Amino acid sequence: MAECCQNEKFAELQQVIDQLKDSQGSLMQVMQKAQDIFGYLPIEVQNFIADGMGVPVTEVYGVATFYSQFSLEPKGEHTLSICLGTACYVKGAQAVLDRIKSELGITEGKTTADGRFTLLATRCLGCCGLAPVLTIGEEVYGRVVPDDVPGILAKY
Amino acid sequence: MELIRSHVMVCGGTGCTSSNSLQIIAKMEALLKEKGLDNEVKVVRTGCFGLCAAGPIMIIYPEAAFYSHVQVEDVEEIVNEHLIKGRVVQRLLYKEDHAEAQHVALNEVGFYKKQIRVALRNCGVIDPENINEYIAFDGYQALAKVLTEYTPEDVVDILKRSGLRGRGGAGFPTGLKWDLARKPVADQKYVCCNADEGDPGAFMDRSVLEGDPHAVLEAMAIAGYTIGANQGYIYVRAEYPIAVHRLGVAIRQAKEMGLLGENILGTGFTFNIDLRLGAGAFVCGEETALMTSIEGKRGEPHPRPPFPAVKGLFGKPTLLNNVETYANIPQIINKGPEWFASMGTEKSKGTKVFALGGKITNTGLVEIPMGTTLREIIYDIGGGIPGGKAFKAAQTGGPSGGCIPAANLDTPIDYDNLIAIGSMMGSGGLIVMDEDNCMVDIARFFLDFTVDESCGKCPPCRIGTRRMLEILNRICDGRGREGDIELLETLGENIKKSALCGLGQTAPNPVLSTIHHFRDEYEAHIREKRCPAGVCTKLTKFVINQDVCKKCGLCSRTCPVGAITGDRKAGIPFTIDSAKCIKCGACQEACKFGAISRK
Numbered sequence: 001m002a003e004c005c006q007n008e009k010f011a012e013l014q015q016v017i018d019q020l021k022d023s024q025g026s027l028m029q030v031m032q033k034a035q036d037i038f039g040y041l042p043i044e045v046q047n048f049i050a051d052g053m054g055v056p057v058t059e060v061y062g063v064a065t066f067y068s069q070f071s072l073e074p075k076g077e078h079t080l081s082i083c084l085g086t087a088c089y090v091k092g093a094q095a096v097l098d099r100i101k102s103e104l105g106i107t108e109g110k111t112t113a114d115g116r117f118t119l120l121a122t123r124c125l126g127c128c129g130l131a132p133v134l135t136i137g138e139e140v141y142g143r144v145v146p147d148d149v150p151g152i153l154a155k156y
Numbered sequence: 157m158e159l160i161r162s163h164v165m166v167c168g169g170t171g172c173t174s175s176n177s178l179q180i181i182a183k184m185e186a187l188l189k190e191k192g193l194d195n196e197v198k199v200v201r202t203g204c205f206g207l208c209a210a211g212p213i214m215i216i217y218p219e220a221a222f223y224s225h226v227q228v229e230d231v232e233e234i235v236n237e238h239l240i241k242g243r244v245v246q247r248l249l250y251k252e253d254h255a256e257a258q259h260v261a262l263n264e265v266g267f268y269k270k271q272i273r274v275a276l277r278n279c280g281v282i283d284p285e286n287i288n289e290y291i292a293f294d295g296y297q298a299l300a301k302v303l304t305e306y307t308p309e310d311v312v313d314i315l316k317r318s319g320l321r322g323r324g325g326a327g328f329p330t331g332l333k334w335d336l337a338r339k340p341v342a343d344q345k346y347v348c349c350n351a352d353e354g355d356p357g358a359f360m361d362r363s364v365l366e367g368d369p370h371a372v373l374e375a376m377a378i379a380g381y382t383i384g385a386n387q388g389y390i391y392v393r394a395e396y397p398i399a400v401h402r403l404g405v406a407i408r409q410a411k412e413m414g415l416l417g418e419n420i421l422g423t424g425f426t427f428n429i430d431l432r433l434g435a436g437a438f439v440c441g442e443e444t445a446l447m448t449s450i451e452g453k454r455g456e457p458h459p460r461p462p463f464p465a466v467k468g469l470f471g472k473p474t475l476l477n478n479v480e481t482y483a484n485i486p487q488i489i490n491k492g493p494e495w496f497a498s499m500g501t502e503k504s505k506g507t508k509v510f511a512l513g514g515k516i517t518n519t520g521l522v523e524i525p526m527g528t529t530l531r532e533i534i535y536d537i538g539g540g541i542p543g544g545k546a547f548k549a550a551q552t553g554g555p556s557g558g559c560i561p562a563a564n565l566d567t568p569i570d571y572d573n574l575i576a577i578g579s580m581m582g583s584g585g586l587i588v589m590d591e592d593n594c595m596v597d598i599a600r601f602f603l604d605f606t607v608d609e610s611c612g613k614c615p616p617c618r619i620g621t622r623r624m625l626e627i628l629n630r631i632c633d634g635r636g637r638e639g640d641i642e643l644l645e646t647l648g649e650n651i652k653k654s655a656l657c658g659l660g661q662t663a664p665n666p667v668l669s670t671i672h673h674f675r676d677e678y679e680a681h682i683r684e685k686r687c688p689a690g691v692c693t694k695l696t697k698f699v700i701n702q703d704v705c706k707k708c709g710l711c712s713r714t715c716p717v718g719a720i721t722g723d724r725k726a727g728i729p730f731t732i733d734s735a736k737c738i739k740c741g742a743c744q745e746a747c748k749f750g751a752i753s754r755k
Binding site: 024025026027028029031032059062063066067068069070084085086087089090091122123124125126127128129130131133140142 | 170171173174175207208209211353354355356357358359362394395396432433434435436437438449450451452453454455456470511513514515519520551554585587589593598601602611
């Protein structure tokens, strides 16, 4: 990533910190914004937040590792999330996940070598009527069967 | 004023949005404009209608014509036929599998007939992003009444008389909870709303927030007045982007109207609400963990007492209720506690929303009076189990609950009865399982969930649930030992007694309840190394029934690993080499004669 963009991103994060620093319990909000800006929370960003918010970096790291939505590693171009909620599981989400894993050659939580897909197994997305469900970015695919997987992946 | 002759309600809930309801709305609006009908026909994006299985759903008033599975391509026909010529498009009307006659109107459909909508009353009826529509349906009337006519003690008394119990799972009496939070004297108090709906398979809170966000805001303001708080927080899952958006819109509109913020309705009462987004941690649905998370910290629970009513958010007295609980409150104030208490059973009053999922025809949201039996829910409302399969169990209460077997289908559902039969109400997810589901595998699924979501603070939950999962894994893999069932029971009982918070204390429930009702399945896995439902792949074997087999060879060509051999011309029967077989089931699906079965 180019140096200039990084500087702009840190400047944007600084604005967020200035805005939220004085409101009670705002660390998580700052980190959520930081993840929106950078896409993930590398150690430099965690240090920056810790300095800006006046808390030890251990606290920032502690929060980052507690919640599954914070990522310490960069994500792929597309994030593929397959719902493993009960309704989806009962309707065969595991078989769909197995097929995705074999098609992409990665396990849950990992990113493909070409950086195109990150595969996540998520908690219930609340579209149980469409089970089993997977999402790629904002796009939702419902009633998926394993044989749909190659066709869906080919669109990206 | 323009006269609107027809209202087209299109579901904008998460389920229907995922099946293109937004594109349907856009197409409909464009067509109406093109034909010059845009000032006589109004398109409304509503909240969830409940029948997610039939989505995207469209209802056209005044006929209340109930269209299901609407596609973007169907919109033109609906406009030309229904809205211009006044002829209902028969082919798109919702059809019930078992009913011969088609129903035109919404309230004739079996799915809705037995329902009474209290918490969901505005879902699918109003535009959730327009506060005027909420107000037109008596919105904020309860808040006005409370602020001008009632003392805080009156409100507590009304709630106590209504018999409302917390809809988040444990069923604590709401009136008592409000009274406990009202009593302490403090410079600052808080009202919180638990919208961290984490139970897999439960999505009623999401639907309320998406379909009727103002009901929650109004109830929270009433709570603020009652306990003496001027700040509220809604802790909502980041996984629910539509709900987050609509809450934001609702809060802004309520502030503009003077229904939130300073000096509400000129009474001098001030109340603000802020949103806090979760970041994917199931334990944050536990009340002490939720408040720790609002404080911006790791969402770890802490022991009670002190209870939140005494020392909660930022160390101040705090009232915390769940979304569905709040959604009931404005109507209890408007219609009176006696009206609410007239529904339900002796100890569980009112209605409860259930999210039907799994192996059931009408997946979706239903709201029924407490005391309805599981049989009515599954067969009369839910339309039964698809594919003519046999009912095996219903799971309620998510990872904290248990399974209800066929023998208990006629138990009236309420808080106490569910606990008596080894499950719990939980937030209201109801997952139906049929003969193809393995109960040991389901228990393992839930435990895998709790192990992953355990925050790690207390050892019974952190270590105990992991040991239980290891035992279940080995049972499913065919390495189960004699005594494993008893070991699971002992471990489970001990974890229930010793874990710190609700997550750990209830984590063993799915295992204990499946052992209780389906011990024979556990025994088959351990003693016979057999999975009766054919789910656990290591215990499953595919065989070809030679009497049925027509020797077409399709299975052999379908098999991805070449495990099936045989030759029709040479008269060699087709057989599966179980050493090569990866148990993918492709052959079974491919066979047109049903000759391949799982053993």
